[in-house]
Amino acid sequence: MSTPTATRKPAGRRADPGTVKRIFGYVFQYPSQVCLVVVCILISAAAQAGSALFLQTLIDTYILPLIGTPDPAWAPLVQALMLMGCLYGAGVLATWLFNFLLVGVAQGVLKKIRDDMFAHQQSLPIRYFDSHEHGDVMSHYTNDTDTLRQAITQSFPQMFSSIITCFAAFLSMLWLSVPLTGFVVLFTVMLLMVVRGILTRSGRFFMGQQASLGTVNAFVEESVNGQKVIKVFNHEQATQEAFDERNEELFGAASAANTYGNITMPVVLNMGFLLYVLLAVIGGAAGIAGWPNLSLSGTGTFTLGTIVSFLTLSRSFTNPIGQVSQQANMVLMAVAGASRIFRLLDEPAEDDDGTVTLVRVELGDDGRTMTPVDHETGHWAWQRAQDDDGTQSLAAAQGLSPRAAEVAAAARESAITSPNGRLTLVRGDVRFTDVTFGYNPDRPVLHDITWFAEPGQKIALVGATGAGKTTVTNLINRFYDVQEGQILYDGISVKNIRKPDLRSSLGVVLQDVNLFTGTVMDNIRYGKLNATDEECIAAARLTNADGFIRMLPKGYQTMLGGDGSGLSQGQSQLISIARAAVADPPAMILDEATSSIDTHTEEVVQAGMDNLMKGRTVFVIAHRLSTVRNSDVIMVLDHGRIIERGSHEELIAQQGTYFQLYTGVSELD
Numbered sequence: 001m002s003t004p005t006a007t008r009k010p011a012g013r014r015a016d017p018g019t020v021k022r023i024f025g026y027v028f029q030y031p032s033q034v035c036l037v038v039v040c041i042l043i044s045a046a047a048q049a050g051s052a053l054f055l056q057t058l059i060d061t062y063i064l065p066l067i068g069t070p071d072p073a074w075a076p077l078v079q080a081l082m083l084m085g086c087l088y089g090a091g092v093l094a095t096w097l098f099n100f101l102l103v104g105v106a107q108g109v110l111k112k113i114r115d116d117m118f119a120h121q122q123s124l125p126i127r128y129f130d131s132h133e134h135g136d137v138m139s140h141y142t143n144d145t146d147t148l149r150q151a152i153t154q155s156f157p158q159m160f161s162s163i164i165t166c167f168a169a170f171l172s173m174l175w176l177s178v179p180l181t182g183f184v185v186l187f188t189v190m191l192l193m194v195v196r197g198i199l200t201r202s203g204r205f206f207m208g209q210q211a212s213l214g215t216v217n218a219f220v221e222e223s224v225n226g227q228k229v230i231k232v233f234n235h236e237q238a239t240q241e242a243f244d245e246r247n248e249e250l251f252g253a254a255s256a257a258n259t260y261g262n263i264t265m266p267v268v269l270n271m272g273f274l275l276y277v278l279l280a281v282i283g284g285a286a287g288i289a290g291w292p293n294l295s296l297s298g299t300g301t302f303t304l305g306t307i308v309s310f311l312t313l314s315r316s317f318t319n320p321i322g323q324v325s326q327q328a329n330m331v332l333m334a335v336a337g338a339s340r341i342f343r344l345l346d347e348p349a350e351d352d353d354g355t356v357t358l359v360r361v362e363l364g365d366d367g368r369t370m371t372p373v374d375h376e377t378g379h380w381a382w383q384r385a386q387d388d389d390g391t392q393s394l395a396a397a398q399g400l401s402p403r404a405a406e407v408a409a410a411a412r413e414s415a416i417t418s419p420n421g422r423l424t425l426v427r428g429d430v431r432f433t434d435v436t437f438g439y440n441p442d443r444p445v446l447h448d449i450t451w452f453a454e455p456g457q458k459i460a461l462v463g464a465t466g467a468g469k470t471t472v473t474n475l476i477n478r479f480y481d482v483q484e485g486q487i488l489y490d491g492i493s494v495k496n497i498r499k500p501d502l503r504s505s506l507g508v509v510l511q512d513v514n515l516f517t518g519t520v521m522d523n524i525r526y527g528k529l530n531a532t533d534e535e536c537i538a539a540a541r542l543t544n545a546d547g548f549i550r551m552l553p554k555g556y557q558t559m560l561g562g563d564g565s566g567l568s569q570g571q572s573q574l575i576s577i578a579r580a581a582v583a584d585p586p587a588m589i590l591d592e593a594t595s596s597i598d599t600h601t602e603e604v605v606q607a608g609m610d611n612l613m614k615g616r617t618v619f620v621i622a623h624r625l626s627t628v629r630n631s632d633v634i635m636v637l638d639h640g641r642i643i644e645r646g647s648h649e650e651l652i653a654q655q656g657t658y659f660q661l662y663t664g665v666s667e668l669d
Ligand SMILES: Nc1ncnc2c1ncn2[C@@H]1O[C@H](COP(=O)(O)OP(=O)(O)OP(=O)(O)O)[C@@H](O)[C@H]1O
Pocket: 001, 002, 003, 004, 007, 130, 439, 440, 445, 463, 464, 465, 466, 467, 468, 469, 470, 471, 472
């Protein structure tokens, strides 16, 4: 099946509204920890402001009176210092505790998000994977979640803590002098305007940075997978250039975002120093002139203690603004990452309106009575839901074209249904009527296809590359749904069969073998998770995989890498055939399943397959026409249309396209 990268969607570049709310939705799943964190942050901020405020008393009440005193009493000063130490200690302890708690909360949130993402990913339709770059999807689990971790452990708490500290410092400053506080506030408003200007510019670059990171990831993943092809075609240079282009884009977005991000703190710090100097001058002058301080604590004059304390508080007031703006950059980045994560989570899951399920049945002597059972019997049946009187599951005549209605009636006629009408024996009777389909609805790939497979037949689909053979099988197992026409499976519209049941009735072996990390035995057992070792070995024997598996260093216990490393392509294919065989499904789709197996082995495997599929329907797609000779029906597809249909002998006798292809007069093009 072709999945051209060009059709894949680029990553989104704008954060979605409501993202922060959703992040907090996850965070508040840990209510007690979050409450404790808030309390600790409050304690830490109060300790900071309290100790700064205490400086005034310390200087004016405990230190200045001692200056010039011949026999100073140190005890009160020591007590005051100890009190201040306790204040600092409480602050440090609270800060440590909330940081400690946040690590647990953040990791819990990330685990939950990864779980949700992976679970949702399993429910997404094939269309999603066909249209999104795989590396980009993967970067949701790495880069995007990492930015979120930073936001939860650092940015959000620090922002909250900064706001509280700021507020506490503000009240404390009012306590010391209202006019000086007014001056600080005015100065801060100016500072905020500068910071806002910087942040507005950096915000959009952070989203771009996350999206570019996804693109770079996707490209690296694609190049690692395609390393051999790159080398064979000497495309190292071109690949390098393509990578540089993407890397350059990432560099641009990241530099822009971080340049703006990184200048915020220095700007705030330097303006803070300026304020510090201005306050020291104004406070000092006011003190010398003896101006009233007009404080909330009662009007007095500016003492040395007041000025020192006020200066410290002014730092506690402006520094958090710098921290907030610094963290705001991180938050913007996290929101960008989280937006991408939530976009994946919001992708509509594969819909499934099917109600008909697949059950194993014991078949009565009359050939019609069916009793659902748990064990293997070699017979399956489609079971209608309790509330389905047949109009939902069986192909209803209404809304169908006359031809489709006729086919549906004929299919119903030939279906073997239990006396109570709830069970229909699975026989592998598949009928396509007037099916038109395009991956993009505007560009049909299959045009008005009508064909049928009788139970137990081996149906071969042949035709040029891109003719639509794989697409036909994609429609049978409902990776995609038809836009027009109907597909019946034992007289039941495939749309009415629950997708998992439909798919477990169809064993699929693809040309692109995907093995998973694990032993050979595990990989075969993937076809049926509760299969015993004996069943797996029997399946391997049947498909002729047993011989080479026993030659492997540890036989069935040999570990395989996810890419089937250590095996030849043909051997990987044999394992995937054994995997399908162990599932023992009622019908099978073999899409170029034996293309990498030598002709001799293929004959043996084919014999095993024929054995396995006796009495069941098999759909075979093969370019090697010798392998489809013994099919009951061969259909020749050309540009999405069936142009010939018949047995090998019939088609040869017709001397049409198949004859030309078979005899080599014409090539598949
Ligand atoms: N996921 C997809 N998205 C969009 N177009 C697709 C997709 N898969 C296949 N196509 C297009 O549909 C057409 C039929 O493809 P299909 O894979 O069915 O051909 P095929 O006959 O199986 O070819 P081959 O013998 O090369 O496997 C092609 O033009 C192909 O480009």
